[in-house]
Amino acid sequence: MLPVVGITMGDAAGVGPEIIVKALGDPQLHETCRPLVIGDAKMLERAKAQLGSDLHIAAISEAEEARYEPNTINCLDLDLLPADLPLGQISPAAGDAAFRYIKKAVELAEQGLIQAICTAPLNKEALQKGGHKYPGHTEILADLTNSADVFMMLTAPGLRVIHVTTHVGLIDAVRKITPDRVYKVIRAAYDTLRRAGISAPKIAVCGINPHAGENGLFGNGEEEEKIVPAVGKARAEGIDAVGPLPADTLFFRARRGDFDIVVAMYHDQGHGPIKVLGLEAGVNISIGLPIIRTSVDHGTAFDIAGKGIADELSLKEAVRQAVELAPRN
Known part of the structure; x- marks a missing residue:
């Protein structure tokens, strides 16, 4: 039925x-x-x-x-x-x-x-x-x-994005990004895509700062503190996650087919690329x-x-x- x-x-x-x-x-x-x-x-x-x-x-x-x-x-x-x-x-x-x-x-x-x-x-x-x-x-x-743990995933033709933070200001978003939260989002993305029939999802994780911090050149070490441990934990569990990667090129690579989903750190980082691809085809999916x-x-x-x-x-x-x-x- x-x-x-x-x-x-x-x-x-x-x-x-x-x-x-x-x-x-x-x-x-x-x-x-x-x-x-x-x-x-x-x-x-x-x-x-x-x-x-x-x-x-x-x-x-x-x-x-x-x-x-x-x-x-x-x-x-x-x-x-x-x-x-x-x-x-x-x-x-x-x-x-x-x-x-x-x-x-x-x-x-x-x-x-x-x-x-x-x-x-x-x-x-x-x-x-x-x-x-x-x-x-x-x-x-x-x-x-x-x-307790609900995440926002957006889809558009050729691109999926899941968010670590959403409806908070940028300063608050950086504060709310923690290794545990990033790991949970990576895990949720992996589990969701597996249920959708993708046997080995490739997951790309955005950085927070320009060029993903460029080894400490930009920001105050947020990538090393907040993202690297989460990616390491996911990889230790057999999840094909990579990052932190520079957001300015990552979405292009994901749409090209290099990755199945992108983990965005904050609202506009993830929403912008989806909406550029077309509001008429975008969908919001609640995960968790x-x-x-x-x-x-x-x-x-x-x-x-x-x-x-x-x-x-x-x-x-x-x-x-x-x-x-x-x-x-």
């Missing part, structure tokens, strides 16, 4: 409802999974009208009520938002709703009613104004599932959760919300990867 993928609507004041309607209008997507939207049906109805779609929005109150029929979007309707929610604006109500969609999805996954979660984008400012003090999806999911979670690798795009021009390809790719990783009954 095809896996059920729970698609959370994200911040409904952004492009989430629009890209969901567009993506679920593709019959090929329904051939790979049973998509269940978790959000507000009225937001999908509005997006449907804006797009001129003829899809049927089936509002349901329990996941078990879903009937996966042609030309139908099943929406587990939490009914949290007003029909006239302003588009393209920060809304505490929309931020709170985005959190509640995720919370419901986690509950469904823990009950075995969905096999994976795919998230549309939320807005961090709206989330916090809605009363939820999290930097983003990854931290919410880690908290809701009591997961007890449930499968993938996401689009773009934001709420308030500037184009409601205009019918948002690109749904990242969402479709995120669903595809969720299906690949989802457990089979």
